[in-house]
Amino acid sequence: MLLGLLMVLAAAPADANPPVVVSGVVRRPPAVLAAPPAPSRYRERGRHDSEQSTESAGAGCACNPGLFAVVEITGENLPAPDLTMRPPTMAQKDRMFVPSVLAVPVGGSIEFPNQDPFFHNVFSYSKTKKFDLGRYPEGESASVTFLEPGIVPVFCEIHYSMRAYIHVVDTPWYDVTAEDRRFEIAGVRPGEYTIRVWQEGLPDLVRPLVVDAGADSVWVEIP
Amino acid sequence: MRGPRSLLARYLIFLAAVVAALATGAFLIVEHVIQAALEDLFRQRLARVEDVVREYGRGSELVRARELEAMLGSPRFLAALETADPATLEHEVPTQPVLSSARLVVVADPAGRVLWGTPDWERDGEAVQGLFADLVAGDFRRAIVSAEEGPVEIVATNVTANNGLTIGCVAVGTVLSEVWAEDLRRLTGFDVVLTLGDRVLDVRADHPLTLLPRTLLSAEPGRIERVREDGHEVLVNHVTDEGTGLDILFVASVQDAIAPLRERVRRLLVFLGVGGGLLAIVLVYAFTNRHVGQQLHRLIAAAERIGRGELDVPVLPGSNDELGQLALEFDRMREEIRRQRDEVEVAHQARVRSERMATVGQMAAGIVHDFKNPMAVVLGTTDLIEQRNSDDPRLARQCRVIRGQVERMVTLTRDLLEYARGEVALEPTDVDLDDWTREIVEAHEESYRRAQLTLRVAGRAGLRLRIDPSRMRRVVDNLLNNAREVSTAGQEVTLGWSEDRESVSLWVRDQGPGVPAAIRERLFEPFVTSGKVGGSGLGLAISRKITEDHGARLEVRDAREGGATFVIILPAAARLPEPAVTGGVTT
Numbered sequence: 001m002l003l004g005l006l007m008v009l010a011a012a013p014a015d016a017n018p019p020v021v022v023s024g025v026v027r028r029p030p031a032v033l034a035a036p037p038a039p040s041r042y043r044e045r046g047r048h049d050s051e052q053s054t055e056s057a058g059a060g061c062a063c064n065p066g067l068f069a070v071v072e073i074t075g076e077n078l079p080a081p082d083l084t085m086r087p088p089t090m091a092q093k094d095r096m097f098v099p100s101v102l103a104v105p106v107g108g109s110i111e112f113p114n115q116d117p118f119f120h121n122v123f124s125y126s127k128t129k130k131f132d133l134g135r136y137p138e139g140e141s142a143s144v145t146f147l148e149p150g151i152v153p154v155f156c157e158i159h160y161s162m163r164a165y166i167h168v169v170d171t172p173w174y175d176v177t178a179e180d181r182r183f184e185i186a187g188v189r190p191g192e193y194t195i196r197v198w199q200e201g202l203p204d205l206v207r208p209l210v211v212d213a214g215a216d217s218v219w220v221e222i223p
Numbered sequence: 224m225r226g227p228r229s230l231l232a233r234y235l236i237f238l239a240a241v242v243a244a245l246a247t248g249a250f251l252i253v254e255h256v257i258q259a260a261l262e263d264l265f266r267q268r269l270a271r272v273e274d275v276v277r278e279y280g281r282g283s284e285l286v287r288a289r290e291l292e293a294m295l296g297s298p299r300f301l302a303a304l305e306t307a308d309p310a311t312l313e314h315e316v317p318t319q320p321v322l323s324s325a326r327l328v329v330v331a332d333p334a335g336r337v338l339w340g341t342p343d344w345e346r347d348g349e350a351v352q353g354l355f356a357d358l359v360a361g362d363f364r365r366a367i368v369s370a371e372e373g374p375v376e377i378v379a380t381n382v383t384a385n386n387g388l389t390i391g392c393v394a395v396g397t398v399l400s401e402v403w404a405e406d407l408r409r410l411t412g413f414d415v416v417l418t419l420g421d422r423v424l425d426v427r428a429d430h431p432l433t434l435l436p437r438t439l440l441s442a443e444p445g446r447i448e449r450v451r452e453d454g455h456e457v458l459v460n461h462v463t464d465e466g467t468g469l470d471i472l473f474v475a476s477v478q479d480a481i482a483p484l485r486e487r488v489r490r491l492l493v494f495l496g497v498g499g500g501l502l503a504i505v506l507v508y509a510f511t512n513r514h515v516g517q518q519l520h521r522l523i524a525a526a527e528r529i530g531r532g533e534l535d536v537p538v539l540p541g542s543n544d545e546l547g548q549l550a551l552e553f554d555r556m557r558e559e560i561r562r563q564r565d566e567v568e569v570a571h572q573a574r575v576r577s578e579r580m581a582t583v584g585q586m587a588a589g590i591v592h593d594f595k596n597p598m599a600v601v602l603g604t605t606d607l608i609e610q611r612n613s614d615d616p617r618l619a620r621q622c623r624v625i626r627g628q629v630e631r632m633v634t635l636t637r638d639l640l641e642y643a644r645g646e647v648a649l650e651p652t653d654v655d656l657d658d659w660t661r662e663i664v665e666a667h668e669e670s671y672r673r674a675q676l677t678l679r680v681a682g683r684a685g686l687r688l689r690i691d692p693s694r695m696r697r698v699v700d701n702l703l704n705n706a707r708e709v710s711t712a713g714q715e716v717t718l719g720w721s722e723d724r725e726s727v728s729l730w731v732r733d734q735g736p737g738v739p740a741a742i743r744e745r746l747f748e749p750f751v752t753s754g755k756v757g758g759s760g761l762g763l764a765i766s767r768k769i770t771e772d773h774g775a776r777l778e779v780r781d782a783r784e785g786g787a788t789f790v791i792i793l794p795a796a797a798r799l800p801e802p803a804v805t806g807g808v809t810t
Contacts, residue, residue, distance in 0.1 A: 031388075066386060125302040125311050153305060155298045161385050162298075201388055 017213050022073065022195075023184040024220030026177050030066035031201030063096035066200045070103045070167040071183045071222075072174040073209060075193035081105035081172035087143065089113055090154070090164060092120040097154060097164030101200075103174045104166060106149050113141035121157035128152045128168055151198070167198055190215070197222050234511060238503045246496040253488050258481055262458065265475040269447050269460040272411045272473045279407060280466045283399070287378040288363045290321045291395050295382050304382055304391045307332055312339040326375055327396030331355050333381065333389040346370070347377065351394045354379035360389050367467055373400040373417070373424040374467045399467055400424035407471060416472040428474070439472050518546045522553060534561040573771070576748065576764075583749065591636035598629050598636075605629070638761045649691040649772055653799055656686045656720055663696060664718065667703050675712035678703070681719035687799040688727060690773060695791075698766040698777070702731040702789045705762065709735035709787075727793045734786040738779050746779060773797070 087109040091098045093116060104110055112122050114136055122142070123132040128150030133142040135158070146152065149170040156162040167174075173193075175183040190213035197205040211218055294300055303315035312330050316339065322328045327347055329340040335355035337344075344351065347368050354364045358381045368375045379394035400417045404425035408415040414428035416436050423436045435452065442448040442459035450459050460473045518541045525538040538554040540547035609622040660680055671678045699718065706716040714734040721728050738746060749764040763777075770777040775793040782788045 064386075123299070123302070125299070125306050125308075125315070127306065127308065153302065155302050157298050160296055160298055163385055200386065 017190050019187040019189055020211050020215050021184060021186045021217040022173070022188045022209070022211065022220060023182065023217060024071075024222060025180075025182045026069045026071065026197055026199070026222045027181070028069075028197070028199065028202070028205065028222060030064075030199065063098070063100050065100040065163065065165050067179070068099070068101035068199075069177045069181070069183075069222075070101060070165075070169070070174065070198040071177065071185065072103070072167075072169045072171050072196050072198075073185060073188060073193045074169075074171045074196060075191060078171050078173070079189075081108065083107050087111050089141075090166070091115050092122065092156065092162070095159050095162060097156075097162055099176070100164040101176050102164070102166050103169055103176050104146055105172060105174070106147060106168055106170050107145070108168075109143050109145040110166060111141050111143050114138050119158060120162075122154060123157055124152050124154050124166075126150065126152040129166075132157075165200060188218070195220060195222075234507050235504055238507060239500060242496050242500045242503065246492045250488060250492050253492075254481070254485060257484050257488070258477060261477050261480055261484075265458050265477060265480070266447055268411070269413070269458060269473055269475060272407075272413065272460055272471075273462050275410050276407065276462045276464055276471055279403070279410065280464045283376065283403070283466075284365050284378065287365070287376055287395070287397060288380070291363075291378055291380060291393065294319045294321045294395075295380070295393065301382070301384055301390070304330060304393075305384060307338055307391070309339045316341075322395060324397075325395045326370075326372070326398050327351075327377065327394070329355075329379075329392075329394040331392040331394075333391060335392060338391070347375065347396060350377055351379065351396075354394055355392045358392055367399075368396070369468075370398070372398045373419055373422075374469060375399065376467070399469065403467075403469065403471070407473075411473060414474040414476075416474060418470040418472065419468065420470075424469075436472070439474060440470075442472065444470070514542065514544075515546065518542065518550065522546075522550060525550075525553060525557070529557055529560065534564065579749070591639050594632065594636050598632055602626060602629050602633075638765060641765060649694065651689050651691050654688050654690055654692045654695075656682060656688060657684050659692055659696070660699075660718060660720075663699055663703070667700075667707070670704075671707055671716070674707055674710070676707060676710050677715045679715060679717045679719075681717055682721065686720060686722065686727070688793065688797050689799055690793070690797060691769075694769045695773065698769050698791060699729065699731070701762040701766050705789075706731050706733035706735070709733060711735070714786075722795075722798065725795050727795065727798050729791040729793070730788055732782050732786065732788040734782070734784065737781055737785060737787045743779060747777065 083105065088102055088104060089111040090102050092112065092114050095116065102110060112133060114120050115138065117138050119135040119137055121133065121135045124130060128148050129144065129146050129152045131144050133144070136142065146166065146168040149168045152166040152168060154164040154166055167176075173185045173188050175185045177183045188211050190211045193209040193211065195207045195209040197207075199205075205222060207220075207222070209218070209220065297319060299315055300319055303311045306312075316322050316328055316330065325341070327341055327344055329337055329344050329348075329351045331337045335352065335358065337351075340351075347370070350366050350368050354366055354377060358364065358379065360381055360383055363378060363380045365379075366377045368377055375396045376399050377394055377396040379392060381389055382391045382393055384390045400419075404415050404417045404427040408427040415426070416423060416439055417425040417427075418436065418440060421440070426436065438450055438452045439457075439459050440461075442450055442461040444461040444463050447458055447460045450457055455476075456478060458475045458477065462471045462473065463469070464471060521541060522538070525536070528534075528536055534557055538550050538557060540550040540554075605622050605625045609619055612618045660682070664678055664680060667678060703716065703718065710716060710733050716734075717730075717732045719730050719732070721730075747763050747767040749761050767777045770791050773793065775791055775797070778790050778792065780788045780790060
């Protein structure tokens with residue numbers, strides 16, 4: 001695979017090491033996955049026909065976690081993440097997790113408000129964080145704090161098709177790509193780091209990242 | 224001693240016996256019919272179980288797969304599988320309803336490497352691994368494994384997360400006999416014995432099977448057989464499922480099935496028997512009472528009346544059947560008894576009378592006989608005195624008085640003698656009533672004229688009788704004398720005759736005071752008079768005797784316009800045929 005790393009060097013102030021904005025785009029396409037299974041997909045043997053499920057509607061939808069990538073910059077002697085900010089939310093809306101991919105630093109929390117007029121039951125069996133929020137109705141919320149870094153697949157016990165990922169990162173510098181697949185990580189101090197890209201169903205991409213002092217911003221293209 | 228048993232009671236006993244016999248017969252017939260019908264029904268249904276087994280065998284795999292699929296739709300199970308963590312699987316799998324009852328559950332990663340399995344899964348490990356090998360996404364595979372508990376059906380599939388990622392493989396094994404036995408019993412309604420070779424895997428029966436499975440196994444596959452053991456008998460259809468190799472025995476007990484029916488039929492028959500019996504009792508009672516009882520009671524009452532001597536009430540037939548006939552015969556019998564009684568009565572009275580007369584007569588005859596000679600002497604002497612003193616009218620009148628009184632005495636004694644003499648041979652001749660009565664009337668005319676009475680004759684001319692004219696004349700003379708004596712001047716006395724089909728009547732009717740009821744009965748007995756001066760009291764007695772000698776009766780009746788009517792009723796036989804007077808041939 002062709003890898004290109006462009007480092008755009010901008011004029012940097014000499015007096016200090018002002019933080020740099022690292023932005024870029026993840027061009028790697030989502031994993032080519034089979035259509036999500038329909039709730040009842042059993043067919044008698046020898047009857048594999050074209051009656052494939054049409055529930056692949058998630059392909060271009062915000063509910064499809066495959067469309068999003070988590071980008072994090074890791075390295076030595078990173079500053080502590082700011083845990084005072086308001087915890088991000090992963091809502092349950094229209095039988096979907098919104099957003100379907102979320103990143104949070106170790107020690108951070110996530111709110112899970114229910115915005116559907118029926119019950120949801122958010123849980124995860126992941127090794128990173130095992131939790132089960134139980135059932136609660138519209139308007140109520142619950143919060144989970146993540147203490148270990150890793151991937152946490154999140155499901156709803158009631159709704160078969162709901163799935164989301166929470167990426168617990170051990171760094172203050174991370175972002176989840178937007179729909180245009182771009183990301184932007186501000187406040188990166190100059191230095192040598194590793195940039196890691198996670199996408200559902202695909203192996204992680206790990207690249208070295210050098211942030212030069214004095215640069216205004218760094219543009220990264222992940223092919 | 225046995226009292227009289229009512230006819231009704233006999234009827235009821237008879238009816239009860241009939242009802243019982245009918246009920247028993249009906250029960251046996253019904254039971255037989257039910258048994259035959261049930262056996263037919265069972266045979267038909269048993270014949271269909273082969274289709275059921277075939278369909279069930281075909282559907283079994285589908286059912287297993289659907290159960291598995293339902294489990295694979297569980298987010299928790301998917302989440303656990305996605306972790307690929309044996310500890311999580313160990314914790315999560317048993318909570319799945321399908322898996323918890325499965326004999327075998329194996330979870331593998333998408334490559335078929337086993338992550339977790341139920342204990343002893345390795346017994347069937349080879350088969351499971353075979354199913355996992357090259358398992359294509361969305362595919363279900365099935366294998367039948369022979370195990371100790373019988374055939375085990377293992378269904379395997381790969382598991383895809385809802386994003387389409389294949390996250391593992393799952394195999395679930397179910398011991399077929401347990402599921403099949405219960406399902407087939409429910410589907411067919413028959414008791415099911417599941418066997419494999421000689422081994423009995425499972426028995427599902429609504430009630431304990433009375434026959435040993437070993438005996439049942441003797442039924443040949445492919446047809447419905449009747450199997451017996453210790454007096455029990457069942458129908459067995461032995462079906463072999465080719466897919467699993469299971470031998471399935473469907474058992475239908477006609478005897479067991481018929482038991483509740485038998486009970487119901489028995490109850491129904493008892494109900495019908497009791498109800499029908501009561502109805503029959505009511506009907507028989509009504510019928511008997513109406514058609515037999517009432518008539519019998521009437522006959523009994525009539526018999527009691529007859530027994531008491533009340534013979535005048537006729538017994539009327541109440542119906543035109545045998546009982547009516549019986550009543551008619553009964554009435555005829557009553558008539559006959561009455562007739563005989565009357566005859567006896569008449570004979571008895573006649574005997575009493577004649578006995579009394581015999582006594583009186585014998586006594587009187589002696590006296591009268593002794594009277595005759597002196598009176599003849601008195602008469603002769605009086606005649607002599609008269610002849611010798613024919614010029615003395617006074618003496619002549621006195622002589623006439625003497626002669627008259629003596630003649631009365633002669634008459635009296637003659638009457639007495641005649642009455643006392645008893646039975647006299649009649650000398651019947653043919654008598655023309657016209658001539659005969661004319662003579663009589665002429666003889667009485669003088670005396671009637673002197674008494675200023677009218678004597679009339681009334682009767683159809685030409686009637687001829689066969690009677691003893693002189694004796695019968697004494698009767699009529701007597702009646703005319705009596706009538707004259709009880710009549711007063713200006714009254715009328717009629718001598719008449721009339722006839723009807725059965726009799727000819729001669730009668731004398733006066734307009735006198737009539738006969739007092741007190742003496743009417745005794746009027747014809749000797750020495751009874753109705754106050755007549757100078758009567759011997761023998762006239763009517765003699766008259767009756769003469770009429771009775773003629774086979775006739777002498778009766779007294781009240782005349783319509785006062786006075787009395789004495790009637791001589793002669794039998795029709797006394798009437799003679801009349802000579803042809805108009806036309807015809809005179810011979």
